[in-house]
Amino acid sequence: MFAFTEDEIVRYSRHILLPEVGGVGQQKLKEARVLIVGAGGLGSPAAFYLAAAGIGTIGIVDDDVVDLSNLQRQILHRTQDVGTPKVESARRALEDLNPGVKVVPYRFRLDAGNVMDLIREYDVIVDGVDNFATRYLLNDACVMAGKPLVDAGILRWDGLVMTIRPGEGPCYRCVFPEPPPPGAIPSCQEAGIIGAIAGIMGTIQALETVKLILGVGETLTGRLLVVDALEGRFRQVTARRDPGCPVCGENPTITQLVEYDLACDIRGNGAGDRTAAAGGAAN
Amino acid sequence: MAHDVPIDRELDLKGEVCPYTFVKSKLVLETMKPGEVLRVIVDHEPATGNVPRSMESEGHRVLSVGPAGERTWEIIVRKKE
Numbered sequence: 001m002f003a004f005t006e007d008e009i010v011r012y013s014r015h016i017l018l019p020e021v022g023g024v025g026q027q028k029l030k031e032a033r034v035l036i037v038g039a040g041g042l043g044s045p046a047a048f049y050l051a052a053a054g055i056g057t058i059g060i061v062d063d064d065v066v067d068l069s070n071l072q073r074q075i076l077h078r079t080q081d082v083g084t085p086k087v088e089s090a091r092r093a094l095e096d097l098n099p100g101v102k103v104v105p106y107r108f109r110l111d112a113g114n115v116m117d118l119i120r121e122y123d124v125i126v127d128g129v130d131n132f133a134t135r136y137l138l139n140d141a142c143v144m145a146g147k148p149l150v151d152a153g154i155l156r157w158d159g160l161v162m163t164i165r166p167g168e169g170p171c172y173r174c175v176f177p178e179p180p181p182p183g184a185i186p187s188c189q190e191a192g193i194i195g196a197i198a199g200i201m202g203t204i205q206a207l208e209t210v211k212l213i214l215g216v217g218e219t220l221t222g223r224l225l226v227v228d229a230l231e232g233r234f235r236q237v238t239a240r241r242d243p244g245c246p247v248c249g250e251n252p253t254i255t256q257l258v259e260y261d262l263a264c265d266i267r268g269n270g271a272g273d274r275t276a277a278a279g280g281a282a283n
Numbered sequence: 284m285a286h287d288v289p290i291d292r293e294l295d296l297k298g299e300v301c302p303y304t305f306v307k308s309k310l311v312l313e314t315m316k317p318g319e320v321l322r323v324i325v326d327h328e329p330a331t332g333n334v335p336r337s338m339e340s341e342g343h344r345v346l347s348v349g350p351a352g353e354r355t356w357e358i359i360v361r362k363k364e
Contacts, residue, residue: 002310013306023310237285 002027006102012054019217025051028056030100032213035059035122035139035247037110038084041198042128042152042205044076049206050126050172051101055213058094059122061106062086073195090105110134112257114139124209127151129201130187132179135168139164139172140257150208152201155186157194157230159201162220162239166248174242174249179260197229284357288346288359297326301326308358310345311341315362323358324351331356338340 002023004012007069014023034055036043037214039062050058064086066077081089087105094103106118115137119125129135136149142149143166152161153171205227211217223235247254286295294311308323325331335345335358342363342364351357
């Protein structure tokens with residue numbers, strides 16, 4: 001018999017009704033551990049839906065505090081949270097939504113020294129970062145650790161999402177081998193971002209995570225879903241594993257974690273729009 | 284007919300309404316072995332239609348649905364193989 005309480009049966013009843021979930025799937029969600037890197041635009045909806053879904057343990061990494069300019073898209077945080085650490089604001093929001101979820105806050109920046117120990121503790125990693133340095137670090141670390149990584153990037157009205165399952169499909173570097181040069185891609189701080197694109201892409205990340213845990217359906221592995229919210233278009237781009245990939249290829253040249261310079265050029269030009277969303281310089 | 288079938292599990296869902304009649308039946312079915320038979324008792328009349336329909340849509344075989352006392356009904360279902 002399942003160890004669900006009466007409240008859990010009611011709370012998750014719409015999940016349990018689904019043939020692909022049931023009590024067995026709900027138990028898997030309860031036992032799952034998901035790490036969300038970034039409590040911003042992508043991390044907010046992803047964390048909300050994962051907490052609502054009954055993921056047993058949600059780790060959240062972010063070293064930042066809530067800024068008034070975040071609230072237009074980072075829906076975990078409230079006006080009264082301005083100035084408080086994002087991980088604390090996130091924990092409050094998620095525990096209010098679902099007290100059955102254990103939220104573990106990590107108030108620091110991910111770096112080459114801490115990433116491996118951190119991801120080892122989790123089953124699925126959700127990338128909601130706002131810079132290329134951390135994005136590549138996370139990709140490389142997840143490939144090395146064999147951890148599934150649900151990656152998304154957003155900028156202006158554009159979004160991109162892909163699920164990286166090391167060994168089973170392309171990693172981020174198979175598609176984008178190196179980060180763009182500093183300044184080539186603007187950040188959302190300079191280029192702007194429409195709030196709801198964060199909601200769409202972060203919500204897709206939550207869906208991908210749930211499917212990975214349940215082992216159902218088709219994940220966006222080897223497929224990049226590209227969203228142009230301004231034109232109202234969803235497009236799928238097939239991507240293959242690159243045997244020459246520097247991190248997941250046959251003869252990897254990156255065997256130690258590398259940290260790129262976080263240098264940020266405040267002037268972007270518009271030329272790299274598509275790649276911008278692909279890389280996701282915003283969060 | 285159905286009463287000749289040995290019952291492996293009984294589930295009393297009196298007082299429960301839809302969709303919890305099916306949700307709770309499903310949770311029990313998931314823990315049973317393929318081919319085992321479950322008898323569910325309900326007192327919420329719509330459940331006599333809804334629960335067998337949902338069970339069948341998940342591939343189980345409903346053996347019988349009938350009265351089991353005053354304003355109570357039984358649903359007998361065999362778990363899918």
